[in-house]
Amino acid sequence: MSACGGSSQKASITTPLDLPKASDNPSQTTSVSILFGTLTAKIKGYVGLSVDQYGNSYFIEPEQSIVLKMTADGVITRVAGLPNVSGTLDGSVGVATFRFEANSRIAVDYQGNVYVSNWADLRKIGIDGTVKTLSFPQIQRIDDFAIDSANNLYVADSSRCAVWQVSALGNLATFVGNPGECGDQDGVGNNARLGRLTAIVVDKYDQIYVIDESRLKKISQQRDVTSIYGIFGRQVVDSINPLMTFADARSLAVDVDNNIYVASGVDSIFKVSPSRIVTVVRGAEIKLSDGYNTYPRTIAVSPSGNVLVNERFAISQYRLDGSALSTSGRIEMDGMPGNFTLGSFSIDKAGTFWVPDYWYTSVRSISPNGIVSTKYGDMNIQGTFNQQQQPVYFRAPIKLVMDKDQNLYVLDNPLLESIRKISPSGTISTIDTGIFMHDMAIDSLGNLFVVEHTVICGKESFPCAETRIRKVTPAGVVTSLPGSEGYHTGITVDKDGNIYTASKRHVISKYDTKGKMSVVAGLLDNPGSQNGDGVKARFSRPGNLTTDSKANVYIVDFDNNAIRKLTPSGHVSTIIDKETLAKSFPDTTLPKIGQIYVDSDDTFYLGLNGLAIAKVKL
CATH class of the missing domain: 2.120.10.30 (TolB, C-terminal domain)
Known part of the structure; x- marks a missing residue:
């Protein structure tokens, strides 16, 4: 990575503008019509998870741009946001709007205030429903955040390789790490070096735990960083190896006994005791009662000690022996044609559309008559780093291009630092670029x-x-x-x-x-x-x-x-x-x-609302 700096291009002084020409404006006969999909948002899944002291769960439905609350009895209500209205307006209930992404997070403090994140934005929802944006330009990426007993917030920022502290009064300070300097070095305060932070949690003693490049680290209130488990780097979990890593772990939780729970990218949940004994709470082979594969995006621990898991299409609760206790908020997939989420698209010689569906973690085809099929990947399984084995699973494919020989190239989640190549015969290979x-x-x-x-x-x-x-x-x-x-x-x-x-x-x-x-x-x-x-x-x-x-x-x-x-x-x-x-x-x-997208015949197609493909008649 290079240091921050200005571009060599310098802004010029604004020049007088010509009067617009009629021929430069859209033709009155130009029209746009939907080919596939719908302009109306569908529920695509949940992100984020936090539990208050009363056992209420809070999570986000990003497609509808709303924040939800679920009681211990499974009753779901809307806390904030206007359904299907995306924006960043602060204000009271009925006014404030939100914009969320797949990595948005949520936390609730001891007073009942709810905090949500979106990329580098942090917003507070007061107990009266009033929404306020907490603006900190120094924070460039909120990968996760947590709250201590004094209502201080701790933000894991992988872009700056640092943990920030936002005090209860709203003041920002670097807690550990030296922003912009990445590495792997235990130490105190700014002398510590951190890498790609993916999860953070605070225990009852206000000690902080983070996942840093698949390693679990502890941060004291004296800002002392100590690596307590795992090997630095993106390595696959091996439950036999005592030095195993938490491969691509995406969430942490802690119970009243200070056991740490890790939601791993290999679709498992691990428990780390205070004496550093690691056990599997829930393995990748577990399925819900309706046969769906589970998918632990974020986790929390209820006051009763059960582990709650946001599995993207449901909020599930597990006993400590790994058995499923309940499943609430299940999103049923209708399986009908037109159900997809656009990252981009290309068209092959047969007129089939190819779509990287980032929300359903798959590459899908749309036939000329509108039938949607999942060709590669699985909406219930996320891919991992440097994956070469077959079948290949995707993590969040965002871009797809096609060469003259009909090979597909898929840009997966940028964190994977790789491109998948899919041949016309369906053979998938991985090009490891090593870049974001x-x-x-x-x-x-x-x-x-x-x-x-x-x-x-x-x-x-x-x-x-x-x-x-x-x-x-x-x-x-x-x-x-x-x-x-x-x-x-x-x-x-x-x-x-x-x-x-x-x-x-x-x-x-x-x-x-x-x-x-x-x-x-x-x-x-x-x-x-x-x-x-x-x-x-x-x-x-x-x-x-x-x-x-x-x-x-x-x-x-x-x-x-x-x-x-x-x-x-x-x-x-x-x-x-x-x-x-x-x-x-x-x-x-x-x-x-x-x-x-413009095809070989110079026909225009648009992606609208991330949910529909439209054809343009010029």
Whole structure:
């Protein structure tokens, strides 16, 4: 990782804008129609889990953007959020809105206040239902957080390799680690070095426990960090090996006797006694009474000592002998055509759509007549790091591209640092890149170009998520594009091999076949919606990109909820905007454009609301 720093590109002074041309606006005959899926959100699963002193459980339903409470009797009520309204508004009940992700977490303090996280945002829900955002720009990634008896919060931040403390008065301080310096070193306070933190919990003595690169570590109130179990690194759990690691552990809990419970990425729950004896509370082979595989996302311990498990599609309770005590909140999967969640999509020569379904941890196909089938992966089983065995399971596939030979390349959860290749015959192999990726494109020679996060840090006037472009050859060799450091949010490659990227600094850049980089549209740090040539055009949070057979580039302009067209000469126009969507869907809330795809016949397809694929008639 590199140190935080500014891009070599410098913002220019705003230039006068040309008057818009009628030809640059969407045609009055342009329309968008749904092919597959639905614009209405379905319940996709639960995330997060916390239990108060009365035995009430709190968890999140991210698709509907709501926070839920379940009593010990299994009665579920909504605590906060407006169903199917995503946002970040603070305020009272009926006003406040939320936005959640798969790794959002939740905790409740001893006064009954509920705290929830989303990426780097921490929000407090008071006992009267009033929501307040706690803003700390130094925190760049909330992987997990916990609360002590004095209502201090402890935040595990894997991006900065540190544990932060938010006092009951709202003051932020580094508790252990030196933000931005990663490693594996026990020590006191800022002298300790931490790595990829994935879970945190506080016991009754206010001692803190974290999972750091599959190792369990203890942090005293004197800020002394001690490794107490496991081997540093992402290794598979071996229950016979006394030095086993907690492979990809995602959650911790503690009971009144100070036993620590670990929800492992191998779908098991382990108990670590104060004397460091490890036993299996629940193994990967356990299924619920209805035959579903269990899936321990997050765990908690009830006042009665039972282990509660958020298994994504249900909240289950286990006795300490591992037997299932109860299952509540079961989400039934309807199994009907059109039930999928879009990460991106591609279309093969037969007209079959291929979708990386990040919520159901699988790669799915949609036939031309709309039948959805799970082809690879399993919605009940998550993949693990560096997985080479068959069958391959996915963790959260977010991007899929297809080469000219119909091989699929799937970008799984960025933390896995790998790309899965699926041949037309169904053979799956893993390309271990060793880098943290979030988008990719492919050229005609089968080279993959990926956006790598190199560092996440604070920045003066805009969020900083520094990136660079990396090339991955068919042989798996990874190299960097010189001068490609920036803040890239999307990438595509045209028919001639030119690479285009979108930036959160509101510009589109081009890397030609000789490696020369230039900004071809937009003006640095000047958001807007203006059409025009080159720097006279404006974008507002451009993201996903694609190209057509004529080397035109198409851009999802997220904040404008529009599709913009960039010609090889550098002219920008708008082909779909909010008015187009309103005209196409007059009886529903305006859908959000998330993805764009152009097939070999230059037919346009959109991903809407992450739930539907639509065809565009220009």
